[in-house]
Amino acid sequence: MTEVKMPDEKIQSEKRKKYWMQTGFGAVFGFIGALFGLKIIDSALNPQDFKLSIELILAGSVANIYACIGAFMLIGLLLPKKHGVKLLNVEDEEELAEQGKILWGSSFAMVAIGIAMFLLLLSGPDGYFHPAIGFSAMSIAFIFSVAVSIKEWPHYDEMMRKLTIDSTYLTASILFTIIWFWCSAAWIGWIAMPNPIILLALFMGIYLLSVFIIAGKMGLTETR
Amino acid sequence: MENVVKQYREAKGWSQGELAKRLGVSRQTINAVETDKYDPSLPLALRMSKTFGIEARELFIDDWESGEE
Known part of the structure; x- marks a missing residue:
């Protein structure tokens, strides 16, 4: 591996760029995700009886955070040259490839958990989906996450x-x-x-x- | 615990990635050890000292002293 020495000022400027890119992506994803998630819950549940309770806001936000972080990681892994190094806080593509062993499974698991949680929130006695859909989604996400953890642990x-x-x-x-x-x-x-x-x-x-x-x-x- | 891993690594002309490969850990681990954010396990500390060809006590600085005379 060839190391390119950069002057301190340039390194600091690169780090600042990386920091703002990570923060910016996080903020934009988080905001859009939260709006989208709450909108889905809002419109899917019975509009007459529906109240956006604190439980739904909290659980919906957690689901959104999981799904967004997972998506964020997947974008970084899929586009290592363009965004990966900056988004996933690694030094270069080589390090990203090394970390890929543990990042791919985790990112899919996080997306799965987020989606399953949304489906669960939309299921239930007065929900948009049949209760079995929410429970099945949560069960599948749980089994998938546990399998990913077991597979990744040796790495x-x-x-x-x-x-x-x-x-x-x-x-x-x-x-x-x-x-x-x-x-x-x-x-x-x-x-x-x-x-x-x-x-x-x-x-x-x-x-x-x-x-x-x-x-x-x-x-x-x-x-x- | 403070250490001089960075100094020994740089003296060998190795990058963090190169040292990480030799020790079978991630670059993040080397970075965390060098910045005193993570104390390595005893096996990793011993592997580090062997890799640099020195004693572990030369690599890690411990100010603790026994109260016994």
């Missing part, structure tokens, strides 16, 4: 394994605290019991948040 190096384990530990700690107080207060009648879709969205959302926190501590979110 993880020790830092990636630590990232996964630490993120899971952080998720469990945060959720344990939330559920501890929420359920205690709900049991004595001070607040409402946790809604199942909120619990699911919390698990999914907090796991993602934990991954970002741990990845940040390991310096993986810094623009390279």
